[in-house]
Amino acid sequence: MTGAVRIRAVAATHPGLKRRINEDRFCARDDLGLWAVADGMGGHAHGDWASNAVVQALEAVALPGDFHDATRAVADAVHSANRRIWSEAQRRTQQMGSTVVALLVRDGCFSAVWVGDSRAYVLRDGVLHPLTRDHSQVQEMVDRGLITAEEARDHPRGHVLARAVGVGARLAVDVVTDDALPGDVFLLCSDGLTATTDEAAIAATLALADVQAALDQLIAGALAGGAPDNVTIVLVAVDEATALSLGGRGA
Template identity: 45%
Template sequence: MNNVALPFESYGVSHKGCVRQVNEDSYLIEPRSGLWVVADGMGGHDAGEVASASIVEHLSTIGIPESAPDLRARFVDRLRLAHSDIREISDSRGATMGSTVAALLAMDGKFACLWLGDSRVYLVRDGAISQVSHDHTEVQELLDRGAITAEEAQTWPRRNVITRAIGVSDDIDVDFRQGDLLPGDVFILGTDGLTAHVSDDEIEAAVVSTTPQAACEDLLAKVLERGGTDNVTIVLVRIRGEADGAASGALAGGR
């Protein structure tokens, strides 16, 4: 039995910010497939947007999986195809290009978050926010080793150096976390253009008691008011009821 159709409400926004001339971010909202994705392209004008768009294009072909393992297998398969595609384009251009990716997969009352790079996934549950993903960055590795403090990390000169991405290395190394879905859960997927300007506490406050659309627009407005030094993409997913597979008319939107 296909249990993909969960009672979700989701919304996404993406903006080039106040400084960049081109938006190299992409996102995907496919509630019938149980899939939500943000991707932050790297490589400069044209290259970055091509990389993130390739990820979204390949993942958009997932269709309707038969089970949660099938959904994850399809996701990894499409991600590998995107990786190969980006590598081929990079070779033809003689320049490195790539993209971060952060994704939420949901089916059969379970979720899995998968990511490479510094685009993040947060979960707000019972009024408290937690970061589900773990940044693949040079500064995070230094923090994990205790080589620098959290305060030093805020001003570290190479704090945006990414250690994993799609299209950059020979193969992909995807991290993941999984768990049970609960009614009222809110997942926030965001590129680093969001977290550069908005704190975790502010994200929590924005999503607790409003719709995904209103929360996305509020968070985007905060980023732009504070200078928007990078592209910013935000996708919110709210669990509206019991994850029982009922065809409850999942809502999705974005701009």
């Protein structure tokens, strides 16, 4: 990583309590400042293959040194995965797809790249900020004023995606960029977490100083909530760099 910050990142995935197959995957390229979560579409064939194809594309992508060029490379990798999954779906004559949310942190900046309803958040100064907006039918209903955000939480069509990687020949990928500040804690997650844990509980957990303890607590909370779906979480904490972490020597 460049810049006077230190990054601490942890990740975990759990099949949950109801699903036989874990169709979630995550990417953790700590050395390059790139992380991602992909959630295969459980209502379609080979969701685990589709999510794995997304992660493979992100694990293979070469990232340029410039932050904005690197962000474009991440988005291009998602498009590449879309072409691969779409082609395989045509060959098998079965619809296949996956969500993805990716985070790039470098040079004092971050970008979130996403398709579907896997989410990115940042906890900044004790306040949890959503960085992504679900590409789902229910979110579209909220946006149109047909239902409230509270009604959306338990809506029966809550898992129906309006956009996913691999379900069409063309794909729109959304991107948001901003500054990454010391003290920020980023969360990437599949909807297995957000379906069982409200944002107030997520914020309180992310405030823990120990990111591994926060990760463990979020997984445990999802399981305590019944975990009907796979649960995958990546936490990325941005700290002020100390002289020691920058390679200096203490007095």
